[in-house]
Amino acid sequence: xxxxxxxxxxxxxxxxxxxxxxxxxxxxxxxxxxxxxxxxxxxxxxxxxxxxxxxxxxxxxxxxxxxxxxxxxxxxxxxxxxxxxxxxxxxxxxxxxxxxxxxxxxxxxxxxxxxxxxxxxxxxxxxxxxxxxxxxxxxxxxxxxxxxxxxxxxxxxxxxxxxxxxxxxxxxxxxxxxxxxxxxxxxxxxxxxxxxxxxxxxxxxxxxxxxxxxxxxxxxxxxxxxxxxxxxxxxxxxxxxxxxxxxxxxxxxxxxxxxxxxxxxxxxxxxxxxxxxxxxxxxxxxxxxxxxxxxxxxxxxxxxxxxxxxxxxxxxxxxxxxxxxxxxxxxxxxxxxxxxxxxxxxxxxxxxxxxxxxxxxxxxxxxxxxxxxxxxxxxxxxxxxxxxxxxxxx
Numbered sequence: 001x002x003x004x005x006x007x008x009x010x011x012x013x014x015x016x017x018x019x020x021x022x023x024x025x026x027x028x029x030x031x032x033x034x035x036x037x038x039x040x041x042x043x044x045x046x047x048x049x050x051x052x053x054x055x056x057x058x059x060x061x062x063x064x065x066x067x068x069x070x071x072x073x074x075x076x077x078x079x080x081x082x083x084x085x086x087x088x089x090x091x092x093x094x095x096x097x098x099x100x101x102x103x104x105x106x107x108x109x110x111x112x113x114x115x116x117x118x119x120x121x122x123x124x125x126x127x128x129x130x131x132x133x134x135x136x137x138x139x140x141x142x143x144x145x146x147x148x149x150x151x152x153x154x155x156x157x158x159x160x161x162x163x164x165x166x167x168x169x170x171x172x173x174x175x176x177x178x179x180x181x182x183x184x185x186x187x188x189x190x191x192x193x194x195x196x197x198x199x200x201x202x203x204x205x206x207x208x209x210x211x212x213x214x215x216x217x218x219x220x221x222x223x224x225x226x227x228x229x230x231x232x233x234x235x236x237x238x239x240x241x242x243x244x245x246x247x248x249x250x251x252x253x254x255x256x257x258x259x260x261x262x263x264x265x266x267x268x269x270x271x272x273x274x275x276x277x278x279x280x281x282x283x284x285x286x287x288x289x290x291x292x293x294x295x296x297x298x299x300x301x302x303x304x305x306x307x308x309x310x311x312x313x314x315x316x317x318x319x320x321x322x323x324x325x326x327x328x329x330x331x332x333x334x335x336x337x338x339x340x341x342x343x344x345x346x347x348x349x350x351x352x353x354x355x356x357x358x359x360x361x362x363x364x365x366x367x368x369x370x371x372x373x374x375x376x377x378x379x380x381x382x383x384x385x386x387x388x389x390x391x392x393x394x
Contacts, residue, residue, distance in 0.1 A: 135364055138392030139170060142367035143384040144375070146337065152179040153335055153384040154186040154230075161194070166393050167238045169193070172384050174250050174335035176298075177228030181305035184221050185230050189304075192216045193236065207319045210236065210245045218304045218315035229298075229305030232317070233264060233333050237393050240324045242331065245317040247302040249336040253344045254390075257327040258352055260344040263320050266336070267302035269294050274301040283312035328390045330355050330363070334370070337383035341374040351387060363387045 129151065132143040137159040145151040152175035161167035169190045175182030193213030200209050214232070231248020244252045246264040254261040269275055269285040269292035278285055278294060278301060286296040293299050294312055306313045322328070332347055342350075350373065351366035367385040374383055 133364060133367075137165070138168065139386060139388045140363040140367055141172075141384065141386040142364060142371055143382070144371050146382045147380045148382065150179060151382055152176065152182060153337075153382040154179070154182040155384055155386060156186045156190055157386070158190060161238070164238075166240075168388075168393065169234070169236050170333060170386060170388055171232060171234040172250050172333045172335055172386050174231040174248065174337070174382070174384070175228060176230065176300075176303075177306075178226075179228075180224070180226045181221060181228045181230040181303075184224065184226075185217055185232060185304050188220060189213060189217045189232065189234065192220075193234070197236075206236075206241075206243055206321065210234070210243060210319050211316060214245070214247060214304065214315050214317045221305055222307050226305075227308075229303045229313070231267075231300055231303045231335070234317075235331060235333060235388065237324070237388075237390075240394060242322045242324050242328070242390070243319060244322070244331075245319040247304065247315055247317040248300045249339070251334060251336070251339050251344075253332045253334075253347060254322065255329040255332075255348045255352060255355075256325075257329070258348065260348040262344050263322065263331075265318065266339075267300055267318075268292065269299070269301050271301070277301075278312045281311055324390050324394055326391075326394065330390055331388040332370075333386040333388070335382065335384045337379050337381035338370060338374050338385055340381070341377040341379045342370060355387065355389065361389070363389060 130145045132151070134141050134155075134157065136157055139157055139159065141155050141157065143151065143153050143155065154173045154175065156169070156171045156173075158169045159165070161169055171186065171189060173182040173185050193210055196209035196212045196216075197206060200206075231246075231250045233246040233248075233250035233252050234244070235252060236243040236245075242254075242263075244263040246252065247267060249266040249268055250264075251266060252263040254263055265271075267274060269278065275285050275292070283295060285292055285294060287293075288296055291299050294301055294309055298306060298309060298313060300313070302314055302316065304315045330351065332351065334347075338347070347370055350369055351363075354362045354366040354369070364387075367387050370385050371383045
């Protein structure tokens with residue numbers, strides 16, 4: 001559909017007008033009227049003929065809604081080369097509007113505050129290091145930090161007690177609620193036990209000496225007015241006797257001719273005797289997400305520290321004495337980070353080939369292998385493994 005409009009004296013079509021740069025070849029000044037052809041709003045089904053008017057208007061298909069905001073931003077900010085400085089650009093026929101993507105902000109590196117930072121105290125090497133290893137006469141130990149910001153496990157090792165190479169003291173301490181209790185116990189428990197054994201001067205009362213050493217360490221830690229607690233497993237070797245004690249879920253496993261023998265029993269509220277003891281003292285045990293906990297908080301029923309849970313969580317250890325025979329090969333002291341993922345016999349089977357080699361034993365490699373196995377099975381806890389060659393003390 002088209003229409004004709006007659007314009008007689010319009011300045012637009014005048015020969016003197018400067019709108020079209022006075023090009024007479026384009027517009028004839030002698031014409032009395034000019035036809036202006038307008039297309040219908042609907043698109044024509046046939047292509048435009050060469051004789052079509054240069055003033056034919058075509059309406060472009062509007063862009064999708066999700067491009068309107070970005071295309072309008074481009075049109076308003078980028079001037080068209082054919083337009084003046086004051087005009088805005090328009091979309092070219094058949095062109096695709098540019099899509100403005102939101103730029104991802106730079107990553108912020110925020111330092112994580114550790115307990116030592118918060119208190120303004122320097123962290124100990126055990127807290128900051130992810131791995132810790134040590135070797136001495138007759139023992140090896142390897143510790144690996146879990147997902148915590150600071151290592152809470154500690155150990156102590158004295159290969160020669162009172163100048164006697166056949167006497168020794170070893171311990172592994174698994175802290176919770178911070179590392180203060182484990183650090184304190186690793187420094188004080190050995191001395192307190194030895195002081196009690198010297199004071200009693202009787203081999204038959206060594207169990208009582210160890211008990212009093214544990215209780216004294218617990219009482220001394222209470223004077224520090226510090227929070228947290230620690231599980232303990234210790235081994236005192238003297239006169240070819242192996243005195244093993246524990247409070248908590250750290251465990252001692254003996255390899256006797258390749259057969260695993262657990263010398264300790266984990267102190268957890270799931271044990272019937274421990275649960276009855278706590279309830280008889282007026283406490284209670286809750287099952288929280290499949291784990292039995294004292295007063296719904298602590299998953300162990302014995303340990304040094306945890307004074308806010310006294311008298312239900314006690315520091316009194318259980319002690320067992322084993323005479324060291326030639327078939328007693330080695331002793332494994334480890335935190336629950338190992339035992340939650342690795343069985344007693346499995347640990348002995350892995351460590352034994354490396355500890356009983358005729359050419360050269362590799363007990364430290366055995367410790368690392370056990371730790372790596374626990375990690376590969378999904379342990380996120382701190383893991384400490386100590387291996388003691390009992391043949392060294394016969």
